[in-house]
Amino acid sequence: MERKVANKAQRHFVTGVSMITSNGRHGKNVMAAEWTMQISYDPLLIAIFLHQSSVTLKNIHETKEFGINVASEKQSTIVNIAGGYSGSEIDKLKVKNSFTFLKSKLIKSPIIANCVINAECKVFLIKKIGDHVMVVGKVVAMRYDKTKKPLLYHTGRYYQIGALIEPFRQKVKVNKSTFEWFSKEAEGKFILKCDGAIIKSGEKVLFLKHTKNKLIYETIPYLKPKRGINYFHLIQKYLKNIGLNVRLKPKPIIKRLVLENKSKNQRINFVLFKGVLHDISSKNLLWKKEGKFLKALCN
Numbered sequence: 001m002e003r004k005v006a007n008k009a010q011r012h013f014v015t016g017v018s019m020i021t022s023n024g025r026h027g028k029n030v031m032a033a034e035w036t037m038q039i040s041y042d043p044l045l046i047a048i049f050l051h052q053s054s055v056t057l058k059n060i061h062e063t064k065e066f067g068i069n070v071a072s073e074k075q076s077t078i079v080n081i082a083g084g085y086s087g088s089e090i091d092k093l094k095v096k097n098s099f100t101f102l103k104s105k106l107i108k109s110p111i112i113a114n115c116v117i118n119a120e121c122k123v124f125l126i127k128k129i130g131d132h133v134m135v136v137g138k139v140v141a142m143r144y145d146k147t148k149k150p151l152l153y154h155t156g157r158y159y160q161i162g163a164l165i166e167p168f169r170q171k172v173k174v175n176k177s178t179f180e181w182f183s184k185e186a187e188g189k190f191i192l193k194c195d196g197a198i199i200k201s202g203e204k205v206l207f208l209k210h211t212k213n214k215l216i217y218e219t220i221p222y223l224k225p226k227r228g229i230n231y232f233h234l235i236q237k238y239l240k241n242i243g244l245n246v247r248l249k250p251k252p253i254i255k256r257l258v259l260e261n262k263s264k265n266q267r268i269n270f271v272l273f274k275g276v277l278h279d280i281s282s283k284n285l286l287w288k289k290e291g292k293f294l295k296a297l298c299n
């Protein structure tokens, strides 16, 4: 690998910045660490990656605990102090007009005020990885401030979070029965995931009668897949089981829709496979052409 390219490319990652607080023989200390990441929900584990000569690492080796303070957008000045000097060079905690500390609950390192998140950690694992040392902390106490926004770090500079970007989702106004059917199918989930088949005969599309709690609804063949199940194999098997001899193309088509009815809406993600039915004549089948919902699925 060309080192010159890598050196430049690696600056183009985007991260937040945490300030790692520690305590030990080297005194109370704080360092900046952009390489900070939650890596497990339960137990709640956060990994930080420290260079071998950092005073913070020496403190952590000794006391087996540390604080992770996720910097907010107004904290670039203190992040620069934490990241610009080593605890072996100056006592960063005492720099005039800089850090405000809070008392931690379960560790001896201080935690920093006005951060987005403060996590008190006990060492779970320390492992040398490449030229850094991975320290995984198990969170023993945590607080957050939802009024604060995180500071971002990119190409060696600090940024604020910009405008929200909503991924594209097609809005479809649907009738009451369609809306009610799919919002019931969603069972309160923010996004309903479906696996369906578009089987065409000329301009028309094959519909099936779906039933749920005595309700009947006619739409394309579809299922609600369980997590981790192969969508193509699932719908193929389903069609076969109900006696339809369909040749499906394995290329998935993804339709991200918002069904709207009056002021209500329901998000649906459809993964669709196109197919052709062999023995059309032999079945008493429903073929439909109309409807905004169907158009949104087919176009």
Ligand SMILES: Cc1cc2nc3c(=O)[nH]c(=O)nc-3n(C[C@H](O)[C@H](O)[C@H](O)COP(=O)(O)O)c2cc1C
Binding pocket: 017, 029, 030, 031, 032, 033, 034, 035, 036, 049, 050, 051, 053, 054, 055, 056, 057, 079, 080, 082, 083, 084, 085, 086, 087, 088, 132, 153
């Ligand atoms: C924004 C920023 C992010 C940084 N991220 C890391 C990091 O993830 N890991 C690391 O080892 N050093 C990182 N550094 C450098 C350390 O913060 C720096 O070497 C510091 O002086 C170490 O302090 P200490 O010796 O008092 O522990 C970063 C510096 C800055 C300015």
